[in-house]
Amino acid sequence: MPGKEVVILGSGDIGLIMARRMTLEGGAKVKVVAELMPYSGGLKRNIVQCLDDFEIPLKLSHTVIDIEGKHRVEAVTIAEVGPDRKPIPGTEERYTCDTLLLSCGLLPENELSKSAGVELSQVTSGPVVNDSLETSVDGIFACGNVLHVHDLVDFVSQEAAAAGKNAATYIKAGEKDVQAEMLPISPEGGVRYTVPSFVRPSEMEENLTVRFRVGDVFKNKAIALYFDDRLIGKKKRQVMAPGEMEQVILKKKKLEEYPETKKITIRIEEA
Secondary structure, eight states: OOOSEEEEEOOSHHHHHHHHHHHHHHOOEEEEEEESSSSOSSOHHHIIIIIGGGTOOEEETEEEEEEEOSSSOOEEEEEEBOTTSOBOTTOOEEEEOSEEEEOOOOOOOOHHHHHTTOOBOTTTSSBOOOTTOBOSSTTOBOOGGGTSOOSOHHHHHHHHHHHHHHHHHHHHHSSOOTTOOOEEEEEETTEEEEESSEEOTTTSOSEEEEEEEESSOEEEEEEEEEETTEEEEEEEEEEEOTTSOEEEEEEHHHHHHOTTOOOEEEEEEEO
């Protein structure tokens, strides 16, 4: 154990789970979990099971502004932040502690991607891929937390299986159809990004799962799917949050009904 009195900055799933782990297995007192954003980046169940069940407070729109101590941490001061993410004077709270755990800024492991010259998304910092999870470099496929940070290991496993299958198909085919039309998927209206970023209607599977995250907490809204300006479908959601991945199923048959489509759009709208 690094210490016994802990302050945690960052409320993604790792930060939340570490609050419980240090409490249960190390006998530590986690005094507070501070989160810069006005919402938690973790799953709702982790907030309940890792914080609420152990009476650990979660302070949203707060960040660390001062750390005291020379040989080791002795105290941490947090403060509320405004919409500009800057501390609000007069909201400071000081906590004596011997450990500050930082759980923020989680990015995909992209060293291999960078060394291979793969194009990276400015949003996820992971590779940009098409419907087969192939990157911008011919023959290189990406999946799991190399591609984008996941909340559930089930999605990692599903992507891994798909990437492996597609890589095997690529090897057996020898050459890919470089003439296949590429349709961009545009994330709008609260959708931060999509995986994949492009689809090839002629090459894609009958059903393609497009995963994405929203950039804020949305209540009683809908996920809308468009082919150009044509609304294809809406799915109402009571709550959507950045910590939980959403998905849309693209159907090849539906795309074939509109061969003139130049862009696919996924956005958050009124239900």
